[in-house]
Amino acid sequence: MSMATEVPELAARVRDRLARHHPGAVIGELEVLPGGHSGLTYEVAAGDARYVVKAVPPGQRPVGRNDVLRQARVLGxxxxxxxxxxxxxxxxxxQPAWFAMDFADGEAVEPVLDDHEVPAATARARMLEIASVLRRLHGTDVHTPALDAPAPLDAAGELERWSRTLRAVPLELRPGGEELLVRLADGVPSGLPPVLLHGDFRLGNVLCAGERAVAVVDWEIWSVGDPRIDLGWFLLFADHRNFPQLGQAVPGLPGEAELLDAYGDGGPALPAMDWFRALGRMKMAAIMGHNLRRHREGKHHDPDQERLPPTIAAMIRTARDIVG
Incomplete structure (x- = not known):
């Protein structure tokens, strides 16, 4: 599907700007790039170069996941x-705003969830590699003017936000969820100095070539806050047993402790990681419960959502076990 067919005015603006970057080069059609979950995402060739274009959908406000300028800012x-x-x-x-970025040639594969042919040894090496990438991300200076960072997220604020999401899910879809929220609220840990957070950091959002990380992508929900928020989420994807009926066993993947060691690179262990591991599971249960509820209410028909209840229950159960 070409962007010129769907959004002629936006397509013309993109093509005009890229033509200025590549005088005399042929600017190709803008094709929908599969896998995008926010705004409009396209691929386009300009001579021998390839770019990805992200744009605000016409008629929609540039906020939240559609705020492509915010994504461009963190990449810059x-x-x-x-x-x-x-x-x-x-x-x-x-408006509608857009930006173009280099096309990073690699594959983004979540080993325990995606159908793929990535060798187990390669998947293992990639997970350890991106643990160090996450450490470097968290070492970024959040006070750089180019970032224009928002107010930091802390553990209490993150818990409050996602508690609202989970409580909007019908009780029968979140067994034990209320008890989990009480336990989390009773043990909110002290904060650590805020760092730059990706918000959805995992192998599925890192393009890799072989064992090397080529580009961290999908920055729609970046923020600034406690580094353990990113870590607790990342660790979820180390074990297929966290995802009953969804996950698949991949032999040799590093476990949570090994990933934390790779992240820490010999430094002291981060305190209260169990609380953030449980928080990550609660967030996943909330997201899946929200998606399943929307499907059952007819707001977004997707029969595949019916596979989620065992994973939602497992996320809540294991999170309760972790926080005792």
């Missing part, structure tokens, strides 16, 4: 850093 702030990200080549703030 990370340019040239120790965190691999695509380079931003054009930004257009005229």
């Amino acid at each position: 702030a990370l340019a040239g850093s120790a965190v691999p990200v695509p380079g931003v080549v054009a930004v257009d703030e005229t």
